[in-house]
Amino acid sequence: MPHIQASQFNEAAAYIVLDDHRRSNFTPYVLATGDYGKTWKSLATAEIDGYCMVIREDPVDKSLLFLGTEFGLFVSFDGGGKWAKWTQGVPTCPVYDLAIHPRENDLIIATHGRALYVIDDISPLREFSEEVAKKKLHLFPVPEARQFQQGRMSPLQSPGDTIFAGENKPQGARITYYLTPTEKKPEEKPETGGPAPTPQAGTAGQAMFGGSGMRGQERTNVQITILDSQGKFVSQLFGPEKKGINRAYWNFLETEPPSREGQPREEQAESRAMMFGRRAMSLQALPGMYTVKVKYEDQEATGALEVKPDPRLKIDLEVLKANYEKGKAAQALSRAVMQAGRQLQQTQRAIQTVKEYARTGKNPKADDITKAADEIEKKLKELTEALDPTPLKQGMADRSQGLNRQVTSAVSGITGAAIEPVSQAAQTKYDKVRPRAEEFLNRVNEFYEKDVENFKRTLQESGFTLFSPVIPIKIE
The missing domain is CATH 1.20.120 (Four Helix Bundle (Hemerythrin (Met), subunit A))
Structure with missing residues (x-):
């Protein structure tokens, strides 16, 4: 019995996983009880691949379960009735332990042989449902964003090529939305791994966080506009246009309003600046309340965003x-x-x-x-x-x-x-x-x-x- 998970919502409920692979039995065993262990119900379905090692109940949504098996991570939105494999950013490898950060809502995944993985902020999964999956566009609540002041390293302290550092999560306001893109013509349709699943079945890797975007990403049909508390334009960026849950990050920098032709003026300003040997200088938006507008074709979704200063510093x-x-x-x-x-x-x-x-x-x-x-x-x-x-003479001008x-x-x-x-x-x-x-x-x-x-x-x-x-x- 590799793992027991007591329910945080019902003291009579618990989940267990069993492992018998050392006797060449690779059947997945995952069970649940609701009466202090008097009776048990199997939650194993045909979607689960490999013997089970760990199960974790979401601390907010009791219907949201995560399961680690010999062949990766699986997720259920209905308390274990159906499972879907998570493939976005998580390799097919043994998952031995799972943890959900109580403050950041990050899912931490411990694997055998492939190190640790972190899925940032799984809170949108708590709102994900069949109703959401039927929409063309749905904006999930935008969590409060904290600005980040990065220190500068002296050139004399450069570690050269001997340092190794893992990838940090993107800095900025995290904007998460569900998208059902308009079907493209066969000759225009990009190669994908198949359609995105519903919350109950399929491959969760494509539906869950199917893409992420940063400021400056190539132009798409997903237009994200940031407005201040007075409704004035602050910035604009473009988000991923993949079927499923997508993410974009606003880096708190203000940009110029888009021109009549639709091209952001910041891009025009930067191109002009490059002709004169400099880039346009952007200001960081002030802490406060903002409005996020996500537009895709004829659909528009709006949400509130609170930007806070770096909590580590005393800021006036x-x-x-x-x-x-x-x-x-x-x-x-x-x-x-x-x-x-x-x-x-x-x-x-x-x-x-x-x-x-x-x-x-x-x-x-x-x-x-x-x-x-x-x-x-x-x-x-x-x-x-x-x-x-x-320059009056040849050489460095x-x-x-x-x-x-x-x-x-x-x-x-x-x-x-x-x-x-x-x-x-x-x-x-x-x-x-x-x-x-x-x-x-x-x-x-x-x-x-x-x-x-x-x-x-x-x-x-x-x-x-x-x-x-x-x-x-x-x-x-």
């Missing part, structure tokens, strides 16, 4: 709020400079197109067009050089004096303050670069309001057009 919420407001202002400055740089690049390409046209000599005022283009190009170069100066690099450095000092007040050095650096950035943006605006408009008028007066005369198309 007023400091967090002050840092957040400073970070928002710094972000606005950074975005404005990025937008100016992108706009100047577009103008440079437009001027090159005009000059190439003028070289063809098709316009009688080609010389006037070229002269005007050269003049505006000189003024444009002054602005681009102020943003990113061209020193762009540290360029506005682009200085804004990046100053803004990162503000947005990277975390839980401590913004340092005096970082604030001083930012206060020095902001007036310079504002003066640069004024020059850019004046350039477009005066010089570019004058150039446009010159082109119009010259009859400039990018299109050749159109000859009507006829079938001769």
Whole structure:
């Protein structure tokens, strides 16, 4: 008798597993009693594979049972009436012991020869039912999320390649939902291990936590939007689109609202930032209440999320709020400079197109067009050089004096303050670069309001057009 599990809901109830494999009897034996052991009922069904080693009753839902056998983990949603094998993330190997963490609701699995496994937060299984399985989309309650402040290791303390560390669970707000994807055409249907099961039968590995997603995952049809307590947009991510229970994690970072085309503006901002040698800087959302909206096709589900600060640290919420407001202002400055740089690049390409046209000599005022283009190009170069100066000699380029690099450095000092007040050095650096950035943006605006408009008028007066005369198309 490898294991006895006394019920936590009924003092007269208990579960036992028996093992007789040493005498070449590999029959699974799992039994339950409800009358202090006077009578026993077998819970073994055809779905169970291998002799049994351990059974564990869920401390919240008495109908939810977990069973460890020679060939893996099995789960029952109806008190042992039917079982399903769990295959997602758990190998086919002997499971010798099971434990459910009372605070985290994690299922800890001890195997023979394959180490320990942890299934994070099994609480959605307590709500899983046939009714849920019939839905196209169902959002499970979102547990409170705790922010995580990670310490920095000194380069002098690097352990090199001698360290081994197991995989930690993803940090962030855990969003769990059940999905029944729309059936795709045969030629578009991806290869899978078969349909996801109902709670009563089948393979639990695909239905239970069939996928997980992090911020930045490839775009899917599952759109997850985070709103603050006032209903304002905070962030957007995309979740897995697999049949069964899926998970996505929000890393507490704010993003820009999606554009009209549907592409998140953060992706656009990052692509623009890469052109100028930096990435967009994101702020961490403040602790508080948020709303999670999960949308799939015509279905939408909404849930509440509470974000709490790192419980290990003494955090002053007023400091967090002050840092957040400073970070928002710094972000606005950074975005404005990025937008100016992108706009100047577009103008440079437009001027090159005009000059190439003028070289063809098709316009009688080609010389006037070229002269005007050269003049505006000189003024444009002054602005681009102020943003990113061209190296004066070969070798490593020193762009540290360029506005682009200085804004990046100053803004990162503000947005990277975390839980401590913004340092005096970082604030001083930012206060020095902001007036310079504002003066640069004024020059850019004046350039477009005066010089570019004058150039446009010159082109119009010259009859400039990018299109050749159109000859009507006829079938001769």
